[in-house]
Amino acid sequence: MSQPTLEYSTKSKEAKQIVDDHVADFFYENGIPLNAINSRSWEIMFESIGQYGPGYRSPSYHEIRNPLLDRAVNKIEELRKKHEDAWKEYGCTIMSDGWTDTSHRHLINFLANSPAGTFFLGSVDASSEIANASMLADLLEKQINKVGNEYVVQIVTNNGSNYKAAGRILMERIPTLFWTPCVAHYLDLMMEDIGKIPEFSSCINSAKKVCRFLYKYGRILDLMREKIGGDLVRPAITRFATSYLTLVSMLKNKQGLRSLFMSEEWHSNSLSKSVEGRQAENIILSILFWTKVEYCIKATQPLLIAMRIADGDETSAAPKIMAAMDAAKKTIKETLRDKSSLLNDVMECYDKRWENQMEQKLYGAALFLNPGKYFAIKEKDR
Template sequence: MSDGWTDRRGRHLINFLVNSPEGTFFLESVDASSEVHDAPMLADLLQQRIDLIGRDKVVQVVTDNGANYKATCKLLMERIPTLFWTPCAAHCLDLMLEDIGKMKEFSKPIARARQVTTFIYRHGRLLDAMREKTGVEDCLRASQPLIVLLRIVDGDERPAMPEVQFCMEYAKKKIKENFPIRGKADLLKRILAIIDKRWEDQMDQPLYGAALYLNPNKYFDLKTDDVMAGKLRSAFTEVL
């Protein structure tokens, strides 16, 4: 796993970590302040760490969702065909929620809700009144299933790989169920378009499908969907 950040002295540092069934371990931090952060440079940095660990022991590289890292890891996968890149799932979901929050139907209620959030949390008895007066119900219907998924992928209790694909399909199903009201079809369509665009652009990797296929307790819940079952089998075959 790789993550870049800038410290108080203005240095751009890139952290490298390793995750395995034993847990997550810090490998090292590199000061890349004097480097141009283009795809070849970042690919070289990652490849050096992968070779240090052993190519046969590294299955996946996880980075942030920036365009430079997307180009970097495309180059890296060409160099090491057994490697898969996936961006940060939590970041992808954050971006989804931001996009949904920018929709004109939601932006004003969210702005109002932010103004009273602190007050409401200090006076819990007013929560029902807030729900009645602010009109944020549709926003909650659209975002709550994604927030549940965000908690799963951002948690440390268990590996989220087998959960990601299943939980995203389940979240979309719940969102569809949350908008049965007439006149909401267009709103639902636009919400799902935002989710699909972010997901397909960043997270639609065969590794997630293969992980779900190899976890029957999740996979069999979706097996009745012939299209999904075929997609998961194809993902597993591609990874294998």
């Protein structure tokens, strides 16, 4: 956002309050979702109105219904043309993303990704369809034909058995096409598997108990924030990644958390005598808990790095993901070398999800064509 101007800084609080009330009334009276205020287009709109200055009048109903809508459509068509040029020059990936909305409709979004970025192709309501492999293959093929099958290098879907079968069908229909399962989804499943290892499962469950307790009571939450200078829970792109990032945050704030549960403020609070409170205190003051946290982080931190690469929007992940997973495997083996039994359990999860299902030829080709990563791995393997 732009810096406040001198004129802005001289406005009274009362004047600002009046404007805020009008903005809020607009949302309430028209039933506009409140999270619209967090959108980038909202910021741009307000900045442009401010830069225009006094005297700006909003578009009329007719203007926003016809000429402005036409202009918006033209801008999208121009944007698509830019993407189409990139598809023809570099090829592209078709991605599908299924989800269920608040009306319980099963929707599937289709997007095309290329060096020009990601472009939304369309959405299909598949609620009345049986999501079998044949139906999914037909839906994906329609999107491929829209783009031009000579320009589509691969399709990326989730890892359900129906999508796997659809991928095989499409590769038979279009011999030049690759089907690739979603890496971020596979990594999430891998971390879910790792989280089920008994030593890690008990650690994660204990951490969840502590977090639930700390965030359940306002007084304790305020005390925690005072001790560690912020929050513990760190939302991530997937549910299981969130659990591990929370463990990282807890370890980083270990001293602050221990200080909280040893403080006079805590012991003078009635919650310190409750069952929940005593459980949380015992967990945080347990040496064994922190040892397990450290090992859990050692087993998953390299995978979180790979997940950030896989889920990044800025650059293509394909040239980097093989190198990232190779590095993750080596790092995990190195950091858990003194815990052979635990290492075997983690590597079993790794091989189950990655070695057996995600070793894609396309990733190998992308790595080979990325000399900086490829020769670094070759050098390490000597």
